[in-house]
Amino acid sequence: MNATEKQISQLIATCKAELLNHALQNDVVSTHIKKINSYLDECLALFDGNSEMPIRQKKIRSLRMGGEAKGRILFFAYCMSRWDYQFVNLLTGYDFNQTEAFGYLAKTLKVKENTIRNYRDSFDSHVEQKRSERQGWKKELTPEFLRIKEQYDSFTEVSLLGIAKGVLQGL
Numbered sequence: 821m822n823a824t825e826k827q828i829s830q831l832i833a834t835c836k837a838e839l840l841n842h843a844l845q846n847d848v849v850s851t852h853i854k855k856i857n858s859y860l861d862e863c864l865a866l867f868d869g870n871s872e873m874p875i876r877q878k879k880i881r882s883l884r885m886g887g888e889a890k891g892r893i894l895f896f897a898y899c900m901s902r903w904d905y906q907f908v909n910l911l912t913g914y915d916f917n918q919t920e921a922f923g924y925l926a927k928t929l930k931v932k933e934n935t936i937r938n939y940r941d942s943f944d945s946h947v948e949q950k951r952s953e954r955q956g957w958k959k960e961l962t963p964e965f966l967r968i969k970e971q972y973d974s975f976t977e978v979s980l981l982g983i984a985k986g987v988l989q990g991l
Contacts, residue, residue: 828863832860832863835856835860889929889930889931890964891968892929892987893929893931893935893936893939894939894964894965894968895968895972895983895984895987896925896929896936896984896987897936897939897940897942897943898939898940898943898947898968898969898972899972899980899984900921900922900925900936900940901940901941901943901944901947901949901954901956902943902947902948902949902950902980903950903951903977903980904918904949904950904951904952905917905918905921905922906951907921907977907980907981907984908921908924908925909921910977910981911981911984911985911988912924922936922937928988928991929991939965940956941954941956941957942956942957942959942961942965943956943961943965943968943969944956944957945957945958946961946965946969947969947973948973950977
């Protein structure tokens with residue numbers, strides 16, 4: 821490894837350490853941080869000669885309904901509960917009706933429309949809705965749903981739109 825490669829390798833290791841500190845300090849479990857961490861691991865492996873395949877040529881395994889995929893779906897369901905389908909219109913620039921907005925999300929997130937609707941209904945009676953008065957399901961939120969609610973309750977619509985754009989770009 822030449823001097824430049826060694827410097828790059830050290831920078832990557834420092835980036836990984838900073839990401840870990842960020843994740844631990846803020847109790848963040850971000851899909852973006854996980855992806856960046858994975859890419860940095862691949863960069864280090866390339867420098868060490870443990871990998872010959874560039875990142876973009878590697879096969880990305882499809883996500884099962886769980887982990888990161890479910891977190892994305894819960895995030896969008898929360899946004900739909902709080903800001904209604906107009907959130908998707910602001911996000912995409914389209915003029916969807918409610919059915920079309922759910923269809924768009926379902927296709928984009930690779931999940932059934934009813935899954936997103938059911939998740940939204942779970943949040944409805946627990947969030948401060950800005951554009952509707954849906955009652956949703958009057959049942960206690962599961963810890964997974966509660967974590968999403970608590971994480972995003974203090975965010976503005978503009979902030980949530982920024983996060984949503986980042987999530988969609990990462991797909």
